[in-house]
Structure formats: C-alpha cells, structure tokens
Amino acid sequence: MITNPPEVHESGEEYHYRSPLWMVTQEPVLSRWVADLQHICQEQLEFPERNHELRISRTQADQMRETFAALIRRGESKLHRLCAVLCHNYLKSWEIHSVVIGQVPDLDERFTLVQSLQADEVFQMTDLDLGNRQLRKLRFGDDQRGWHQPLLVANFLDYEPLELDQRAIHRITSRIKAEEEIWNKVVDELFELDKLVKRDKHLRHLSRYVKDVFGLKVVVGEAERVRQFHEELRGVRVDASLREQLQIPVEKNTEAFQFIETKDYLQGSDNKRSGWKAMKSVVRWWDETFEVQVQPLRNYLKERERLSRQSHASFKNRREELRTEVARKIPLYGFYRDLLRWVFLNQDGQPPQYPHLKLEVVP
Numbered sequence: 001m002i003t004n005p006p007e008v009h010e011s012g013e014e015y016h017y018r019s020p021l022w023m024v025t026q027e028p029v030l031s032r033w034v035a036d037l038q039h040i041c042q043e044q045l046e047f048p049e050r051n052h053e054l055r056i057s058r059t060q061a062d063q064m065r066e067t068f069a070a071l072i073r074r075g076e077s078k079l080h081r082l083c084a085v086l087c088h089n090y091l092k093s094w095e096i097h098s099v100v101i102g103q104v105p106d107l108d109e110r111f112t113l114v115q116s117l118q119a120d121e122v123f124q125m126t127d128l129d130l131g132n133r134q135l136r137k138l139r140f141g142d143d144q145r146g147w148h149q150p151l152l153v154a155n156f157l158d159y160e161p162l163e164l165d166q167r168a169i170h171r172i173t174s175r176i177k178a179e180e181e182i183w184n185k186v187v188d189e190l191f192e193l194d195k196l197v198k199r200d201k202h203l204r205h206l207s208r209y210v211k212d213v214f215g216l217k218v219v220v221g222e223a224e225r226v227r228q229f230h231e232e233l234r235g236v237r238v239d240a241s242l243r244e245q246l247q248i249p250v251e252k253n254t255e256a257f258q259f260i261e262t263k264d265y266l267q268g269s270d271n272k273r274s275g276w277k278a279m280k281s282v283v284r285w286w287d288e289t290f291e292v293q294v295q296p297l298r299n300y301l302k303e304r305e306r307l308s309r310q311s312h313a314s315f316k317n318r319r320e321e322l323r324t325e326v327a328r329k330i331p332l333y334g335f336y337r338d339l340l341r342w343v344f345l346n347q348d349g350q351p352p353q354y355p356h357l358k359l360e361v362v363p
Contacts, residue, residue, distance in 0.1 A: 033060040034186070037336075041190050044332055044357065053358045056351075061343045068185070073126055076176050078288045079214045080122050081246050083159055083174050085238050086218065088246075090169055093162040096122060100131045102150040104140045110153060113138075122157065127176045131155030167229060168221030170297050175215050183340030184323070191333050193326065200329075215291040223277065223296040226266060230279040230294045234259060248286065257292075258284040276303065 040054045087094050100113040113134050125133070131152050141147035159172040188194070220229055236257060240250045248254050260282040267277075278295040295303075327334030338352040339359075351359055 033057060033064065038190055041332070041336065049356065051356050051358065053360065055360045055362060056343055057362050058343065059363060065344055072176070075214050075288050076126055077123060078286050079174050079176070079216065079290065080157070081248055082285060082290065083157070083172055083216055084119070084246050085242065086172055087159050088242055089236060090167060091159070091161045092165065094159050095162065097158045097160060098130045098134065098155065099158050100134045100155045101153040102135055102138070103153045105148045105151055106145070127155055127157065168225060169229070170219045170221060173217045173219065175217070183337060183344050186340055187333065187336045190336060191326070191330065196326065197322065214288065215293070217293040217295055217300070219295050219297055219300045221297050223266060226279050226294045226296055230281070233257060233292065254286045260284060
C-alpha cells in the first residue's frame, strides 16, 4: 500500500500529509492495484533494460475514479463546514454567493456571475455543480458563430459579512482545486512530482503550479491585520453546540486546527515577485488537510481582477508545461500519463507502449 512519508509538524511531531492519491489508496478494494502500479514503476526506473509486466484492470480503474470523486466531494463538504465555523466565530451576519468566472468559447472575453445561495444549497451541491448550473442557463451567439454555451474558467464561494467589526473581515472565500484529472494526480504521486520539481533548478520556477486541493481565504482590510488574524486562528476552539448544528462530529480532531506549516508572503525575502501577499498555512482539521490564506483586501482585489481578465487556462497551461518538461526528462512519467489517460478515458483505442514492458489489459 502506498503511504506518504511522515512530515514534521511545527510542534516537532510527525504527521502524514494526505494527498488525493493517499486518500484513494486507503480504500482496500483499490490499494492493491495502485501499489502494483507503483511497484512496476519503481522497477522500471531502477532497471530500465529489464523486461517488465503490468496488468491493468478496467473495472478497478473505474472504481478508483468513482472513489476519487466521492472523496473529493467528502473533502469539499468538510471545507464548506469549516467556512461556516469561521463565519459563526467571526462574522455577525453574512450572505453566501456563488461566484463564477466564465469565458465565451474561442474568444478571450470573460465575465463574472454572482448568485446568492442558502446554506443548505452549499452542502447539497459541489462547487463545480454550482458553477456549471449557472452557466447552463446562458448562451452567447452571433450571426457567424451561432449560439454557444460559455466555458467555466473558475468558480468559488464567497461568504460576505453584512457589516464589519473591528477585525475588518471583508469575506471568506472557499475554492476547490480539484479540476485536475485523476490520472494526473496518480502519476504525479507515483513520481513524487512536487519533490522532483523543487530539486530541479530548471523546473523550480514552476513549483507553484503543483497545488493542494482544498483551500480557503480570509480577506481582511489592511496588511497589518493579516498577521493578527492569522494568530487568532491558531487559538480557535469550535464549540460543541456549533459542531452539532453544522453536523460536524464532536471529536478531538474537530475542536481546533492543527497547524502543519506556515509561510509569510507579506514582506521580506519570501514575498512573491508577482506582488501576491498573504499569510499561508497548511492545517489539519477533521482528518483533512486544508490550505488557509489570510490576505489584505487591496491585494485580493488585484488578484480577483487578474483572474477575471486572464484565462484560468493559462494557469493550467503552465501546469501542463511543467508536466511536459518532466516527461522530456523522464519518459516513463510521460508513458504513465498516457497510459492512465487511456485507461480512464479512451479504452476503445490502442494503449500506449513502452520499451521492455508487456502490458495486459483485463476487464
């Protein structure tokens, strides 16, 4: 079974970072298939001239895809409840908005849609479903191109206060970064892409395109309030009655946030060249890993404007550029991407081939 190596918590204790692949491989019905995949992959890397055999089960691949989707939905549900916890702790009253950034097909024109939601709608539908539901209502057309449904560029949920208090929290935003296909997630983990990129000086500039899945952002008024609120988050204790109200188990792992890692991007040597500013932490809560950012309002508005003007596809393109560059350096990485893409999407065509590998595909 695949397990991520233990990392070191800020307190010095060890913890296991639970990546999407790690979550999938904890499902007994799937763990053997993924472990076999990793075993063959490691043998090919260590002994490239030997003959190897790999058996792929389409049924298990389908099960893995379905399980992955279910785990993402489960983590998303926890993220929304985490946002609700922060709202109840720090906002007097608030509204929830689904924010969708769309794009007219084949054009560079983008637009933003904002729709008010009730709390129960947030828990019943995924962010992706919410975004696509809005876009399905729209059509763009002209005399030459006809009518087309817009494309989804990005979507997130905004929790906006109806009044500000002394903390000056302007909004809490959640974003699911699970738009990547499962075959990319699996292959990235098999080859430890994140560590590989950080070690390679030619790829290091692309490391920010390797992202976590579940994230939230708290936007405060001024930069000096960022650290202050970030420190408050370390002391948060979630009341048992609130957890019951939000259908959160009243257990030790839901009472407080476990801070795993913190990075300061407000000033100094860690400040990003793009001008992006925030305090960013990785926290554990309810057996899930979340990226939590606290960001000043001015910087947040610049970031939102940039997202509205520039295609989110450009971010995906840079991420693909990263993977393409890795595939040039490690051809086996490219082969496994092609193989798993074929398994999950295009089983009617011929599977990819690799030297010294005998591939058997079974139902």
